[in-house]
Amino acid sequence: MEEVEVPSYFICPISMQMMKDPVIVSTGITYDRENIERWIFSCKNNACPVTKQELSTKDLTPNHTLRRLIQSWCTLNESHGFERIPTPRQPVEKSQILKLLNEAKSSSSNTIKIKCVEKLRSFAHGSLSNRMILEEGLVVVFLASLIKKNVFDGDINLIEKSLDILCHIDISEIEMKNLMRDEDGNGGFFLDSLMQILKCGSIESKGFAIMLIKSLFNVADPKHLISVTPEFFKEVVHVLRDNKVNSSLQVTKAALKLFVELCPWGRNRIKAVEAGAVSALIELLLEKNERRLCELMLMVLDQLCQCAEGRAELLSHGAGLAIVSKKILRVSHIASDRAVRLLLSISKFSASARVLQEMLQVGVVAKLCLVLQVDSGLKTKERTKEILKLHSRVWRESSCIPPHLLSSYPSTS
Numbered sequence: 207m208e209e210v211e212v213p214s215y216f217i218c219p220i221s222m223q224m225m226k227d228p229v230i231v232s233t234g235i236t237y238d239r240e241n242i243e244r245w246i247f248s249c250k251n252n253a254c255p256v257t258k259q260e261l262s263t264k265d266l267t268p269n270h271t272l273r274r275l276i277q278s279w280c281t282l283n284e285s286h287g288f289e290r291i292p293t294p295r296q297p298v299e300k301s302q303i304l305k306l307l308n309e310a311k312s313s314s315s316n317t318i319k320i321k322c323v324e325k326l327r328s329f330a331h332g333s334l335s336n337r338m339i340l341e342e343g344l345v346v347v348f349l350a351s352l353i354k355k356n357v358f359d360g361d362i363n364l365i366e367k368s369l370d371i372l373c374h375i376d377i378s379e380i381e382m383k384n385l386m387r388d389e390d391g392n393g394g395f396f397l398d399s400l401m402q403i404l405k406c407g408s409i410e411s412k413g414f415a416i417m418l419i420k421s422l423f424n425v426a427d428p429k430h431l432i433s434v435t436p437e438f439f440k441e442v443v444h445v446l447r448d449n450k451v452n453s454s455l456q457v458t459k460a461a462l463k464l465f466v467e468l469c470p471w472g473r474n475r476i477k478a479v480e481a482g483a484v485s486a487l488i489e490l491l492l493e494k495n496e497r498r499l500c501e502l503m504l505m506v507l508d509q510l511c512q513c514a515e516g517r518a519e520l521l522s523h524g525a526g527l528a529i530v531s532k533k534i535l536r537v538s539h540i541a542s543d544r545a546v547r548l549l550l551s552i553s554k555f556s557a558s559a560r561v562l563q564e565m566l567q568v569g570v571v572a573k574l575c576l577v578l579q580v581d582s583g584l585k586t587k588e589r590t591k592e593i594l595k596l597h598s599r600v601w602r603e604s605s606c607i608p609p610h611l612l613s614s615y616p617s618t619s
Contacts, residue, residue, distance in 0.1 A: 223238070229242065243333065276291055327367050366410055401437075404419075431467070479516045490503055531573045543589075546574075574593055
C-alpha cells in the first residue's frame, strides 16, 4: 500500500502530530487545543511557542476551516488508515457552570443533583480548559458539601462522582485550606468525611479519598499531621493491601506519599508500624518493580526503621532483609541510597547474632561489597563502608562473601 504523507499545515508545531482540534492563539499561529492548553496552563508559559511573542490573551479561537480540511482529508484517505476526526465539543463557559450549580442548590430533588454532578464530571474529563473553568467557580465548595451530606447514609454513586471531579481538577491552596476548616473555622469537616469514606466507602471512592487527603495534608497545619489517628493508618494500609485499588499506580503513590508526609511527625511512625505498614510495604516490594513506586516504598520503610518497632517488624518478616537488598543497584540511585540507609539503621541498632547471620545468608553483605565496586552516590558508599566496618569481625572471614568481592571489603583501620 502506498504511504500517504500528512500535509505539514495539519501538524501541530508543539507535538508534531496531526491536529484534532485546531485553535488560533493571539499571535495568529494555529495549534492543537490539547497541546497549547497544556503549554499555557499546565506549564505556565505566556509566550507563543513558535514566534516567542507574549500572548496578549489566553483566549483560543477555533480554526473551523482547518478542522474541516483535516476531516475531509482523513475521509479521502480512509483506505490508508486515517480515521475521520470527530467534531470537538466546544469548551464549557462559566455561565453554564453557575446555572448548573444554582439549579442543583435550589432543588430538593436528588435526581437534579445527580444530573448536575454527572454534567460537571463530563466537563472535568473533557479538556484542560474545562477543568480551568471548574476551578474558578464554586464547584469545589458545592461538591464538598454534597459529600458531607451523603457520606453516612446518602447516595454512594453521588459521592464517587463528586470525588472523581475533585481529583481531576487542580484545587488551589486557598481552597484546600478552606476544606480543612469546618463552618466555625476549627476542625476540618471535609477531612472527617474523607476518613469516613476510607472506613466504609467503595473501592473506587477510597482511592479518590486517598488522593484528596494527600493533597489536603500538603497544606495542613502540623497539628493536623500530629493528631492523625491510628485508625487512619489502618485504613491507608488496607488500601495498599487491596489488590483492586493497588492496581492503580496513582492511588498507591498517593498512599505512599501520605506516609512520607506523616511519618516524621510525633508518634506517627509507631502508629504506622502498629497498623501493619511494614509488612504491607515488603509484600508490595515483592510484587512491584516500577521505579518511582519502589523509591517511595523504600523511603517509607527507611522512615519506619528509624524506630525500634519498625526494625523489629522488618526483621520478623521472612523476606524483609532479602527484598531490601535485592532492590539495591536494580532500581535507581535514590532507591539504592534509601535501602542502604535502612540497612545502616538495622546494623547500628538491631544487629543481633541472628540478624548478622541472616544478612550474610540472604546476600545483603555481598550486595554491599558490590556497591563499593560500582558507580553509586558518595553518601551511599560512605554508609555502605560504615555497615561493613561495624561487623567486620563477623563477616570478613565468612565463606558467604564471594572471593572476588573480598577485595572490596573496607579495612577497619
